[in-house]
Amino acid sequence: MKKMLLILALSVFGFANAQKGTILVGGNIGYTSDTYDYQSNKVKATSFDFSPKAGYQFHDNWTVGAEFKVSSSKQEGDLNKTKSNSFKAGAFVRYTVPLSETFSVFGDLGAGFQNRRNKAYENDPLISDAKADGMYVGLTPALFINMKKGFGLNFSIGGLGYETLSYDNNGVDVKSFYFNFGKTVNIGISKNF
Known part of the structure; x- marks a missing residue:
């Protein structure tokens, strides 16, 4: 049993060393479309998300880099229409534990x-226009499946986070905490160069 654990530990360590000094590029793309009735009003809601990441793996298990997210959503009904655009820019740090190759x-x-x-x-006619700025922080655990030569799929089922938004013109200040494990599923792609 000890020999098997030693062999497993050496193979995991060898795999982790193979990734040191690489550039990580990846991201997610999402699209949703819903149609529903609200107070005898047929409403169509659509949203699109694009969130690329790029980072440098400076250690066997550690990667640091930049992340971005661009989102657009629209709701159209018989009586009104709303549109929302959002942008996020920040940094991330990733800790990876290889389980196998x-x-x-x-x-x-x-x-x-x-x-x-x-x-x-x-x-x-335009009746309302609101702008907001804020910050975000989030923790997302995920699974990486290496398909071939550093190209792979990322799977996550939620995360933990905190966000703030402060609207202009004496608008409301929004503070959100989320814990959504098992409520969302994200699939992304990544490539180590």
């Missing part, structure tokens, strides 16, 4: 700045 688990800790702009329309 194919599987690794990792945790991403990211923090940075965020911006949101909301527009509401009623029969096309």
Whole structure:
């Protein structure tokens, strides 16, 4: 049993060393579309997210880098239309534990700045425009599956985080805490160069 654990430990250590000094590039793309009735009003809601990351693996298990996220959502109904655009930019640190040559688990800790702009329309004339700035911090555990030569898939099922948004023109200040393990599923791709 001790020999098997030693062999397993050496193979994991050897795999981890193979990644040191590489550049990590990856990200997620998401799209949702919903149609529902609200107070006899048929509403169509769509959203699009794009969140790329780039980092440098400076140690056997540690990666540090930059992350971005661009989101756009729209709700259109018979009576009104709203549109929201948001942007996040920050840094992340990742700790990775290889389980085998194919599987690794990792945790991403990211923090940075965020911006949101909301527009509401009623029969096309603009009636509301709100802008907000804030910050975010989040922790996301995930699974990496190495498909071939550093190219792989990332799977996560939620995370833990805190966000703030302060709206202009004496608008509300929003502070959000989320713990959504098992409520969301994210699939992304990444490549180590």
